[in-house]
Amino acid sequence: MHDAPTEQSTDVLVIGGGNAGISLAARLHRKGITDVTIVEPKSTHHYRPMLSYVGAGLNTVEEMSRPQHRVMPRGVRWIQDRVQALDPVARTATLSSGRVRYRDVVICAGSAPDWDLVPGSAEAMAGPSASTNYTVELAPKTWELIRDLRRGTALFTIPDGPAPTPQIGQKIMFLAADYWQRRGVLQDIEITLLTPTATVFGQPAVDRALEPWIERYGITVLTSAQVRSIDAGARRLHAMVAGQARELPYDLLHHSPVHRAPDWIAAAQLAAAGSSYADVDPRTLQHRELPHVWACGDAAALETTSSGGALRQQTKILAENLLAVRDGREPTAFYDGYTVTPVTVQRGRAVFAEFDRDNELAPTIPRVPLLAPSRLLWFFDLEVLPRDYWNVILRGL
Ligand SMILES: Cc1cc2nc3c(=O)[nH]c(=O)nc-3n(C[C@H](O)[C@H](O)[C@H](O)COP(=O)(O)OP(=O)(O)OC[C@H]3O[C@@H](n4cnc5c(N)ncnc54)[C@H](O)[C@@H]3O)c2cc1C
Known part of the structure; x- marks a missing residue:
C-alpha cells in the first residue's frame, strides 16, 4: 500500500480493485505495461459469487475474503483511496488524498444497490x-x-x-x-x-x-x-x-x-443520458467519445447482464484493444456479451446458464450438459470456481 502524494502520474490507471480491476491490471502488466496503478479503498477483497452460499448457510464471509494486499498483482501499484472525480479531458483523477495523472483510465468500480x-x-x-x-x-x-x-x-x-x-x-x-x-x-x-x-x-x-x-x-x-x-x-x-x-x-x-454505478462517472459525462453506467462501446469496451477511457465489469453499460464469469473475456478483450489502440490500430477484439448465471436447484445440484447478448445459449464447458442439474456443476460452482478465482482469474490468466 502507498499513500498518494498530492500529485502523481501513471501510465494506466485502473479504478477499482474488485474482480475486474485486479484481473485486468494483471493482464496489462503481463502484456508489458509496467506502470499500472489500481485505486481501491477496501482492505478486504471478496469472492462475491460466494455470497449466495453465505446466504444459504453453506459458506462463511471469512471463506470468501482475502486481505486486499494479497490479491494485488505483483508489479502493480496500489493506492488505497477512493476516486471522487474524473476529468477525462485533462486526464486526471481526484482522490481523497490528491490527484493522479494518467495516459489511459479503466473504470472497474462496480455498482452498488x-x-x-x-x-x-x-x-x-x-x-x-x-x-x-x-x-x-x-x-x-x-x-x-x-x-x-x-x-x-x-x-x-x-x-x-x-x-x-x-x-x-x-x-x-x-x-x-x-x-x-x-x-x-x-x-x-x-x-x-x-x-x-x-x-x-x-x-x-x-x-x-x-x-x-x-x-x-x-x-x-x-x-x-x-x-x-x-x-x-x-x-x-x-x-x-x-x-x-x-x-x-x-x-x-x-x-x-437494482444497482447503480458510482455518481462520478455521470458527473464526468462518461455515462449515457439517463444512466449511471460508463458508456463504452459494448463490443470493444472503449468509451464511445473519449478514446483514453475504458470500462468493464459491473460499472460498464455492455448491453448484457453482468457477471464475474463474463470478466475473463472482457478483461482479455479490453487489454488487447487498449494495446492495439496504443499501436495506432483499431480495436481488434470484440465482446459478444457472454455472461453466466449458475443456479443451484437443490443442495448438491446446479445448472449453468451461459448465454450471450442475443440471449442465445453460449456454453463454454465442452461435453457437459450445462442445463441438466448435476452434482458435477454443483461441485464446480462451490469448490472449483473459488479456487480458480484466487489462483487463476485474479492473476489475469
Ligand atoms: C450475491 C451475488 C452473487 C453473485 N453470483 C455470481 C455467480 O454465481 N457467478 C458470477 O459469475 N457472478 C456472480 N456475481 C457477480 C460478480 O460478483 C460481479 O459481476 C463481479 O464481482 C463484478 O466485478 P467488478 O470488479 O466489476 O465489481 P466489484 O467486484 O464490485 O468491484 C468493484 C471495486 O471497485 C471499488 N470502488 C468502488 N468505487 C470506487 C471508487 N470511487 N474509487 C476506487 N475504487 C472504487 C470497490 O470497492 C470494489 O472493490 C454475483 C454477485 C452478487 C452480488
Whole structure:
C-alpha cells in the first residue's frame, strides 16, 4: 500500500480493485505495461459469487475474503483511496488524498444497490424480516431468516434494472426451498418469485431446466413484475405485476435491488443520458467519445447482464484493444456479451446458464450438459470456481 502524494502520474490507471480491476491490471502488466496503478479503498477483497452460499448457510464471509494486499498483482501499484472525480479531458483523477495523472483510465468500480429507487427497501433491510445477499453485511442475515422460518410466506425478488447477475436471486430461493423441504416445513411455507422477465428465467432452454423445480417446491412465479415499494413495518411489498398493482404480505423477503454505478462517472459525462453506467462501446469496451477511457465489469453499460464469469473475456478483450489502440490500430477484439448465471436447484445440484447478448445459449464447458442439474456443476460452482478465482482469474490468466 502507498499513500498518494498530492500529485502523481501513471501510465494506466485502473479504478477499482474488485474482480475486474485486479484481473485486468494483471493482464496489462503481463502484456508489458509496467506502470499500472489500481485505486481501491477496501482492505478486504471478496469472492462475491460466494455470497449466495453465505446466504444459504453453506459458506462463511471469512471463506470468501482475502486481505486486499494479497490479491494485488505483483508489479502493480496500489493506492488505497477512493476516486471522487474524473476529468477525462485533462486526464486526471481526484482522490481523497490528491490527484493522479494518467495516459489511459479503466473504470472497474462496480455498482452498488440503489436503495432510493424502492421506497422502504433500506428500512426493510434494517428490519427483522428482510435481507439480501447483495451485500457482505446482510448475506449472513439471509441465512438466519431462512433457518428460523417454519411457516408463512417467503418472497424472492429479481431486479427490474441493472444488477450483478440479476437472476442470482433464484439460487437462494431454490436453496431455501430445498432446506425447508429437508426440514419438513415446506408444506407450511408459500414461496413466491417476482421476476421482471416474461418467463421464469427469460431464456427458453433455461426456463425448461428450472420449471420442474419450480413445480417440485410449489413456487408461485409472478412474471413481468416490478417492485415499487416496501412497507417494512407492515411486512408488505407493493409491486406492479403484468400492469396490475399488487400488495404482497411476507414473513421473509429476499430482495435483489437494482444497482447503480458510482455518481462520478455521470458527473464526468462518461455515462449515457439517463444512466449511471460508463458508456463504452459494448463490443470493444472503449468509451464511445473519449478514446483514453475504458470500462468493464459491473460499472460498464455492455448491453448484457453482468457477471464475474463474463470478466475473463472482457478483461482479455479490453487489454488487447487498449494495446492495439496504443499501436495506432483499431480495436481488434470484440465482446459478444457472454455472461453466466449458475443456479443451484437443490443442495448438491446446479445448472449453468451461459448465454450471450442475443440471449442465445453460449456454453463454454465442452461435453457437459450445462442445463441438466448435476452434482458435477454443483461441485464446480462451490469448490472449483473459488479456487480458480484466487489462483487463476485474479492473476489475469
Ligand atoms: C450475491 C451475488 C452473487 C453473485 N453470483 C455470481 C455467480 O454465481 N457467478 C458470477 O459469475 N457472478 C456472480 N456475481 C457477480 C460478480 O460478483 C460481479 O459481476 C463481479 O464481482 C463484478 O466485478 P467488478 O470488479 O466489476 O465489481 P466489484 O467486484 O464490485 O468491484 C468493484 C471495486 O471497485 C471499488 N470502488 C468502488 N468505487 C470506487 C471508487 N470511487 N474509487 C476506487 N475504487 C472504487 C470497490 O470497492 C470494489 O472493490 C454475483 C454477485 C452478487 C452480488
